[in-house]
Amino acid sequence: MMSFESTFKIRSFHTDSFGHVNNARYLELLEEARWQFAEHHGLIELLNEEQLGFIIMQMNLRFRFPIVEGDTIQVFTSLVTLGTAVGEVEQLIKKQGTGKLAAKSMFTFVLIDRHSGASVPIEGKIRELLLHIIQPKKGSGEIP
Amino acid sequence: MMSFESTFKIRSFHTDSFGHVNNARYLELLEEARWQFAEHHGLIELLNEEQLGFIIMQMNLRFRFPIVEGDTIQVFTSLVTLGTAVGEVEQLIKKQGTGKLAAKSMFTFVLIDRHSGASVPIEGKIRELLLHIIQPKKGSGEIP
Amino acid sequence: MMSFESTFKIRSFHTDSFGHVNNARYLELLEEARWQFAEHHGLIELLNEEQLGFIIMQMNLRFRFPIVEGDTIQVFTSLVTLGTAVGEVEQLIKKQGTGKLAAKSMFTFVLIDRHSGASVPIEGKIRELLLHIIQPKKGSGEIP
Amino acid sequence: MMSFESTFKIRSFHTDSFGHVNNARYLELLEEARWQFAEHHGLIELLNEEQLGFIIMQMNLRFRFPIVEGDTIQVFTSLVTLGTAVGEVEQLIKKQGTGKLAAKSMFTFVLIDRHSGASVPIEGKIRELLLHIIQPKKGSGEIP
Numbered sequence: 001m002m003s004f005e006s007t008f009k010i011r012s013f014h015t016d017s018f019g020h021v022n023n024a025r026y027l028e029l030l031e032e033a034r035w036q037f038a039e040h041h042g043l044i045e046l047l048n049e050e051q052l053g054f055i056i057m058q059m060n061l062r063f064r065f066p067i068v069e070g071d072t073i074q075v076f077t078s079l080v081t082l083g084t085a086v087g088e089v090e091q092l093i094k095k096q097g098t099g100k101l102a103a104k105s106m107f108t109f110v111l112i113d114r115h116s117g118a119s120v121p122i123e124g125k126i127r128e129l130l131l132h133i134i135q136p137k138k139g140s141g142e143i144p
Numbered sequence: 145m146m147s148f149e150s151t152f153k154i155r156s157f158h159t160d161s162f163g164h165v166n167n168a169r170y171l172e173l174l175e176e177a178r179w180q181f182a183e184h185h186g187l188i189e190l191l192n193e194e195q196l197g198f199i200i201m202q203m204n205l206r207f208r209f210p211i212v213e214g215d216t217i218q219v220f221t222s223l224v225t226l227g228t229a230v231g232e233v234e235q236l237i238k239k240q241g242t243g244k245l246a247a248k249s250m251f252t253f254v255l256i257d258r259h260s261g262a263s264v265p266i267e268g269k270i271r272e273l274l275l276h277i278i279q280p281k282k283g284s285g286e287i288p
Numbered sequence: 289m290m291s292f293e294s295t296f297k298i299r300s301f302h303t304d305s306f307g308h309v310n311n312a313r314y315l316e317l318l319e320e321a322r323w324q325f326a327e328h329h330g331l332i333e334l335l336n337e338e339q340l341g342f343i344i345m346q347m348n349l350r351f352r353f354p355i356v357e358g359d360t361i362q363v364f365t366s367l368v369t370l371g372t373a374v375g376e377v378e379q380l381i382k383k384q385g386t387g388k389l390a391a392k393s394m395f396t397f398v399l400i401d402r403h404s405g406a407s408v409p410i411e412g413k414i415r416e417l418l419l420h421i422i423q424p425k426k427g428s429g430e431i432p
Numbered sequence: 433m434m435s436f437e438s439t440f441k442i443r444s445f446h447t448d449s450f451g452h453v454n455n456a457r458y459l460e461l462l463e464e465a466r467w468q469f470a471e472h473h474g475l476i477e478l479l480n481e482e483q484l485g486f487i488i489m490q491m492n493l494r495f496r497f498p499i500v501e502g503d504t505i506q507v508f509t510s511l512v513t514l515g516t517a518v519g520e521v522e523q524l525i526k527k528q529g530t531g532k533l534a535a536k537s538m539f540t541f542v543l544i545d546r547h548s549g550a551s552v553p554i555e556g557k558i559r560e561l562l563l564h565i566i567q568p569k570k571g572s573g574e575i576p
Contacts (some may be wrong), residue, residue, distance in 0.1 A: 011323050012341075013166050013316060017213045018546070023158065023488055024459040033453065035299050048358075053300075056455055058494045066487070068550065069161045070336075101376060114450065117156040117498065155467050156485075157460060162402065167319065167344055171312040172445060179443050192502075200311055206346045210405065214480075257493075258306070261354070281391070301454050305447040312445065357449045360521045 003078035003124035003135065004040055006033040007096065010071045027059075030091050030105060033075040037089075038079055041133050046063065046126055051114045057086070058108040065095075072096040078135045086110055087112055087130065147222035147279065148184055151240065152214045155193040164210035171203075174235050174249060177219035180234075182221055185277050189271055195258045201230070202252040207244055209239075214238040222279045230254055231274065234281065291366035291423065292328055294321040297385065298319040298359045315347075318379050318393060325377075329421050334414055335386040337400045345374070346396040353383075353390055360384040366423045372409055374398055377420065378425065435510035435567065436472055438465040439528065442489060442503045450500040459491075465507040469521075472563050482510055489518070491542040497527075497534055504528040510567045516561050518542055518555055519562065522569065551553045 008029050014024040021029075026046050038054075047053055067073055074094045081088040086108060093103040110119045111126065122130065152173050160166040165173075173256040182188050182198075191197055210216055218238045225232040230252060253265045255270065266274065302311040309317075326332050326342075335341055352364050355361055362382045369376040374396060381391040398407045399414070410418065440461050448454040452563075470476050470486075494553055499505055506526045513520040518540060525535040542551045543558065554562065 009323075009327075011320060012161040013168065013319055015161040017156040017161075017163050018485060018487065019161050020487070022157050022488065023463065023491065024456045027456040031301055032299065035297075039297075053450060055452070055498070056495065058492075059455065060490075060492045062490045063488065117450075144568055153467070153471075154416075155464060157463055162341060162343065164343070167347065168312045168315040171315055175445055176443060179441070183441075199306065199308070200351065202350045203311065204346075204348045207344065210343070267391060269356065300449040301456065302448040305444040305449075305451050307449050310445050 003076040003090075003092075004033075004037040006036045006075045006077065008032075008073050008075070010067055010069055010073065012069050015069050017049075018066075019068050020078070021068070023061075026061065026063075026093075026103065029073070030047065030075060030093075033077050033091060034089060034107070037077040041129065043126070043129060046129060048126075050126070051102045052111055052126070053114050054109045055112055056107050057110050059105065061103060061105040063099070063103045067095065067102055071100065079130060079133055080106075080135060082122065082127075082130050082134050084123075085119060087122065147220040147234075147236075148177075149219065150180045150219045152176075152217050154211055154213055154217065156213050159213050162210075163212050165212070167205075170205065170207075170237075173217070174219060174251075175259075177221050177235060178233060181221040183185070185273065187270070187273060190219040190224060190273060194268075194270070196255055196264065197258050199255045199256050201254050203249065204259065205247060205249040207247045209244070209248055211237070213241065217246065223274060223277055224250075224279065224281045225268065226271075226274050226278050228267075229265065236281050236287070254286070291364040291378075291380075292321075292325040294324045294363045296320075296361050296367065298355055298357055298361065300357050303357050308354050309356070312348075314351075314381075314391065317361070318363060318381075318391075318392075318395075321365050321379060322395070324379060325365040329417065331414070331417060334417060337410075338414070339412070340399055340408065341402050342397045343400055344395050344397055349391060349393040351391045352414075353388070355381070355383065355390055361390065367421055367424045368423060369417060370410065370415075370418050370422050373378070373407065381413065382415065384386065435508040435524075436469040438464075438468045438507045438509065440464075440505050440507070442499055442501055442505065444501050447501050450498075451500050453500070455493075458493065458495075458525075458535065461505070462507060462525075462539075465509050465523060466521060466539070469509040473561065475558070475561060482556075482558070484514075484543055484552065484558070485546050486541045487544055488539050489542055491537065492544060493535060493537040495535045497532070499525070499527065499534055505534065511562060511565055512538075512567060512569045514554065514559075514562050514566050517551060517556075519554065 014021050014025045076092045078090050080090045089107045091105045111122050158165050158169045220236040222234050224234045235249045235250045255266050302309050302313045364380045367377050368378045377395045379393045399410050446453050446457045458569045508524045521539045535564045543554050
């Protein structure tokens with residue numbers, strides 16, 4: 001299973017007075033990429049049917065070089081682990097046309113009931129779907 | 145009745161690659177100033193009690209000169225008109241230490257029921273409170 | 289000349305606790321649509337060549353009904369007036385699949401030198417290009 | 433040396449359609465708290481004098497429970513490690529009035545020359561100042 005690719009063109013409003021994409025903006029672009037990934041795999045309909053949602057419990061991001069206005073970035077999103085209650089999504093950011101890794105990130109999520117807000121096990125149709133799209137990382141599972 | 149003053153220090157993340165505070169950031173700072181205004185006047189408790197909320201139907205902003213990182217801005221918020229269903233809040237932005245007007249804005253709001261989303265008349269305790277804090281503009285009521 | 293169409297899928301992070309797209313988010317989506325419009329017409333290269341940029345001096349937005357998570361919006365961007373120093377861009381927001389106008393907006397811009405920050409006349413190649421893509425509004429030019 | 437405390441009132445525009453403060457908003461609130469911390473310690477003037485700036489190379493955040501509209505949060509910011517080129521800032525988020533830890537985070541930063549964008553050693557007056565305000569973590573230095 002391949003990772004899912006999203007592309008974004010970086011605009012003036014994504015950057016701060018350093019001329020770099022700001023941390024908070026990265027998180028919005030990565031969240032948009034996770035939504036596109038979920039949509040592509042038919043996950044959003046399933047979540048809406050069952051009134052469930054994913055929320056992020058932990059995140060780790062490493063930046064290698066800054067992205068600036070005018071750059072186009074590719075975000076590669078993959079589901080890399082799936083436990084009974086918790087899963088992990090890896091997202092890599094590359095600068096288009098260079099193949100260079102600008103940032104890597106790992107997001108740990110849980111499933112919640114949208115009404116109660118309580119965490120629920122990842123099971124049934126949603127688990128089935130996730131097992132189809134999971135792409136375990138080679139090696140240790142550690143963020144290198 | 146005096147207008148209510150909020151102050152904000154402008155950070156790198158408020159500005160874009162031009163080095164100016166971005167339009168969307170202005171709206172967040174102005175919204176925060178309106179929340180502080182509402183809180184100061186005891187309006188938030190009343191809205192929560194009755195499960196009502198204000199939403200913006202129209203806005204008009206004029207920018208005179210750009211605000212940059214390191215500037216401190218003062219936002220002066222006043223309720224300037226109040227109809228049966230609609231009111232107007234004026235917000236002026238000055239650069240601290242200069243007295244200079246950097247931007248002026250007018251927001252037209254309606255009251256909605258937070259459950260149904262439907263617009264409701266501005267009446268009862270909320271109207272009473274707003275009539276206490278209204279400060280009609282001198283002159284035409286037009287944004288000059 | 290037709291207006292330029294951009295589409296956006298509304299995500300959870302675009303909305304606030306009312307469940308509506310927040311004002312500041314509208315401005316980001318509209319700014320992104322203006323960048324796409326400028327890119328489509330070859331304007332960004334020209335601006336970069338001459339180290340110029342457009343900045344917004346005034347904006348007026350009217351909201352007719354709220355947009356919520358899961359909606360897809362179409363933004364229609366047109367250049368509607370062009371003076372020697374100032375121009376106006378109109379942007380209409382429709383909810384896809386309904387044809388209904390959710391919001392309309394007008395942005396007044398000037399051209400600045402990116403180094404000095406000073407406003408400069410809209411002339412030369414940039415004026416030529418804008419005269420090709422201008423689409424004057426029928427009627428009064430007023431926001432109805 | 434005590435950690436520095438910032439407080440923020442959570443507004444509707446900080447939350448998403450789940451009613452929770454969104455990830456990207458947390459990063460903006462944490463960045464604002466780091467600016468207040470730097471300002472409080474006289475660091476911003478020093479950085480401006482030498483045309484230097486801190487940028488984030490890595491961040492790790494863990495969320496324990498969601499923060500919602502109307503909550504007030506306290507952010508406790510401390511410098512916990514300082515190497516020759518890299519340092520770490522820890523930020524804890526507590527819900528006011530409960531003492532409960534809502535989130536914890538660690539940010540790894542480097543110092544850059546604002547003109548060249550190149551990373552520079554943390555030395556001279558800036559190092560001196562940071563050595564005054566550092567507050568090493570008890571125990572392993574690991575995020576538990």
